[in-house]
Amino acid sequence: MLELLAYDFMQRSLLAAALVGSVCSVIGVFVVLRGLAFAGAGTAHAAFAGVTLAYLVGLPPLSLAIVFGLATVWITGWVEEKGRMKLDVSIGILYTATMALAILFLGLMKTYNPEVYGYLFGSVLSVTSEELMTIGGLSIAVLGTILLLSKELYFIAFDQEMAAASGVPARQIFYLLLTLVALTVVIALKTVGAILVFAMILIPASTAYQLTHSLTQMTLYSMLIGNFCAVTGVLLSYAFDLPSGPSIVLLATSLFFLAVCCSPKRLHRIHAQ
């Protein structure tokens, strides 16, 4: 297995997987606790619409993925804030509308473009050095912001109104969280693909949620699980000639069900009954 590390493409893939695993699993803690799971799924599909438009008009794919992702996530946040309609309804509309746009843009392309489908299904083994630089830069930006504002992010995930009443700029932090979710989706788009990216945000955090009663421990566990699944998933994908995105996500899903079965919280409740 060690000789694999001698290959440049494998070094890039493992590094990309580790970065994506870390950033997705850490932002996932706040997404799970703040109840934004569906919003993230909608953002992933919007980002893919951005990628397809970029290929259609000849722009860098990640730039329009960011624009589409941010627009979707901010509209979602605004709708929740104003209470104009139920959040799941507004996201459902945006989710399907952006997916329809993506299909439309794909239809307008005159030729089959395998690179576009790489963003839909994920292809970590084909990550280029330039893409790795972009993933690295965005990961540092997202993780650095979370590190600097973790106490505020935890507080709004726990109770946004109480946070605002205590003097925390809760509204601004909420929009910052949405922005970080959109950036994370873009970071992970090439690695696990638009369809599966949200699993990488949701599953490690949900697995960690089963294991602890502490916010800081949940973040730590989530990061370890996310990293382990991403790196091991890439190695399994290469070893058994499997697609990388599903390998990562199915490994994470297996760990999730294992954690549910062995959850100290659940076992404690059963014991208490």
Place this chain on the structure above:
Amino acid sequence: MTHPIIRFDHATFGFPGTVALEDISLSIPESEFVGVIGPNGSGKTTLCRAVLGLMAPVSGTLRVLDCACEELRCHHRALIGYLPQKGMLDRNFPVTVLEAVMMGRYGALGLFRRPSGKDRDIARQALTQVGMDHHRDSALGALSGGQQQRVFIARALAQQPRILLLDEPTTGLDLTAQHNVVELIQQLHQDLKLTILLITHDINMIRSRVDRLVLLKTRLFAAGSPQDVLKPEILSQVYGKELVITDKDFIVVEDYHHHH
């Protein structure tokens, strides 16, 4: 008279087309313990949100800590400890008691600053004041409703507030827990000389403990000592004609037709 820490001057609150509270004039001096009562929809929570700076008056003025509502910045809000109405707490939310109380320090600390050992000491002290320090490493969701309310009061105290705002703190608690929570609030008022606004439906529980009662019904219906406010003629006007008070010492609100 002590300088008012909260001052409403002909203040009206609401949304376009809806008035939630009208023409409120009320001064609350520092260290006063005020009970706010009134039927559902009378504007109690609006009063609470206004004092927190989450809602500005549409006319008139409100000054809290010598600031107009729109000037109430984050560092002012950090001086107002707030216990919101008891929501449905996710029993599995991964937060320990100490982590939840530490959140009370975050507003005062400001952005980018990490809590220090001193902040942890303040949180521990707040837990001791509510008798919950021995539970500091427990999961918040594993505690009883009464214990959780104590933890949230500790969170508000960890802000080192000048004003404590409690929105129906006894709702959903059993009788013993209700009594213990109100007794704790009274004790904190005596020990820390905090200005307390306690919003409640439970008139009996607070009538002997507060300095002053404020009775709301979209406007300020009455304000004064409990003896002055809790008069049958005043209460029956606010709570409706079909309701009567059957006992002067222990207020029981009954259905008029049933009573007769």
